[in-house]
Amino acid sequence: VRRKEFLVMVLPSVVLMTALLAVPLFQTVRWSLEKVTYGNPGQWTGLSNYSEALGDPRFRSALIFTVCFTLVAMVLKVIIGYALATVLNMVRRSRPVFLGLVLGSYVVPTVIGATAFSWLFDTNFGGLVNFFLGKVDVGEINWFSQTWPDRVMLMGNLIWHEVPFAVLILLAGLQGLPVEPMEAAQIDGASWIQRQRFVVIPGLRRLFSFVALISIMDGLRMFDALVPLAPDAVGLHNESIMYYVYDTAFREGSQNLGLGSAVSVLTLVIILILLTPFIRQTYKDVKVP
């Protein structure tokens, strides 16, 4: 009976996972080895899509940009998220109000938030940031057509949009920390910084890993924010891997679905490599001694 119950409970998940993960993954790997056009069966081309992607300087540029941007964003998200969560944890009465304000940017769809964010820097649409920079006599900054200003804008948008997730997770962690070690540290004369360094941060270690893990996955899939914020992403070397896939595989009647699939498979491998330390740590944490 228990075996039957087990199967009944597990079967829906297995069916869903197969339909939504295994089948698309299999199809992507298959297409990555074929030349695929709409309405025709694929033609086997071996590893040529992989060699084309890896031999394309544009792909290599997108890869380097995406990985570096993701890692910097991850560090910033953890630091800023932790700082904001700590401040919010100190607030008692109006915490829900502040939390609601912080979460506002997180619930806005990415492309809409990024479009609104881009208007802050676009004089055609008001350009509030440009207006204030003009007031303090900062020279004209071409946010959309210069590489580093564009990167700063992209990072600003990412932090604005995604830090609330880190805040939420770390705030929950802070509230769940046992009080005794903090009281003991206080009695022992530990300063605020020492308490953070030796009690709070080690206590939140798993949550930092979780935030970093999600942040890496989000960063490597970055796509829609680039459309309004980096309209010349290719020329500025600010192109993400997913934008490269879209641009080469689908855009304006392009039919390089095989190449797009090969890049998607390569992205999966990169995600796995970057996540390996976190997955190993999680495995160690949950492993029964």
Added chain:
Amino acid sequence: LKAPTTFAELTAAAKTIQAAGKVKFPVALPLLASSDISTQYMNGLLSQGVAYTDAAGKTAALTTPQSEAALTALKNLAPFMDPQVTTFDQPKVQQQMYNGTAAIAIMYSGRMADLINAKNSKFSADFGFAEPPAIKAGGKPWGVVSVDGWSIPKNMKLDRDLLFQIMAASISAEAGASSLPAAYPSRKGLVTPDKVPYASAVQSTLADGATTPPPFPWVSDLQAATRPFVAQVITGELSPKDAMSKMQTAATAVLAKVAG
């Protein structure tokens, strides 16, 4: 100032407007480096009777004198356009016109209906419309006929009669009338200056030989491979000659892949 009929006149008009001091960058073109810039470059080629490839679509033809003339025409306008022009798509060009931060634009006629909408701009009543200029006097206009049509996959399994009726309805007199003034319908008799303020500009552009792009399916891949070099001409990173050489190499690689 009169509406310019050549790029030399356009440059001269832009210089005059700029010198007047009211508009810093008078010319607005959709030259988004990841998209629209290819359309503008292609407009330049088509206006001179050539395209990305030879007539058969098999060999890249981007080192021609016409290609150089198209790139040079765009390059010469650079001092009169916003420094971020390679990030401007059609909506941003429209926005420049709404705001009055640009004085002359080249855009699809379908975008012009928004200009005359008083809700969009305080200048809505002041816009005038004209045929786009030619690269040289007496040449065809720097424009293209973009036809919104139907793409039907060859393995389509839908009811063919029903599909035909839907297509027929989309070009009916009722559909055409209700599309005004936002679109230029296939039934030309519906288009009159009282209903479509830019009608005469479109009609003279068509009469003067604006044409449709070649229908080869690999044109989009050619454009994607070559557009970064067009952008680099406008930003001054490449000369037209150097850009043409790089574009030819990139386009040849695309065509080799298509042939393979």
